[in-house]
Amino acid sequence: MQNFLLSIAFREAGTILAKWADEVRVKLDGGKTNYNLETNRNHYRTGDRVCPVESVIQLFQKFLKRYLCDCEAAEPLFRTPSGEGVQKEAIQMLLKEAACQCGVGGTIGSHSLRFGGASALWTAFKDASVVRRFGRWASDAFHSYLWEDREYSRGMAASMLRADLAPT
Incomplete structure (x- = not known):
């Protein structure tokens, strides 16, 4: 399974200001389906019950320490408790x-x-x-x-x- 990495540009004094985010950018590692090239996908707020931005905010809130600093920025977004990619x-x-x-x-x-x-x-x-x-x-x-x-x-x-x- 490919690693899904996330970039959030809303930071201030070490705090993620995700509640104001209107966009999330997902970086996909290269693979056989895209000639091994890294790809970025931007997803925006939908205003609907299913919203990629709101989902990421909820994930950040659940694992706040994981996303508060850049120390885990290169780690898979979805991972097991031991830190391995799902x-x-x-x-x-x-x-x-x-x-x-x-x-x-x-x-x-x-x-x-x-x-x-x-x-x-x-x-x-x-x-x-x-x-x-x-x-x-x-x-x-x-x-x-x-x-x-x-x-x-x-x-x-x-x-x-x-x-x-x-x-x-």
Whole structure:
């Protein structure tokens, strides 16, 4: 599992002023999906119940000493009590447990996050280049993950029936 490192620019006299943060930047180490290049992803406040900035603030509040100084800045964001990065298998187990508790069985795993992320990006932007870059896809394989939302297909059958396919 890759290490997720975080940068917060809101500091004053050694105190993190995270409650005013409107953005969080996640640094992803290079890997096979992005030609081994480091990547940064900026996420902003959503104003919704699920918000990446609020989630990070909650994490900081829970582990205040960890983030109060730069001494652990190079450490994985998600780690075990012994300080090791959380492994992919642990994430898979948590996802499977959560799926079972929600009544969704089957093959939910860590790859489901990639699948869902690609579909959500596609639904939001309808731009394959955004999906590819933001999802750090090295190939066009992500196309097999894309699912359109229901609204995308509204009027599709009617449009297909009206299509003029006569040779010109």
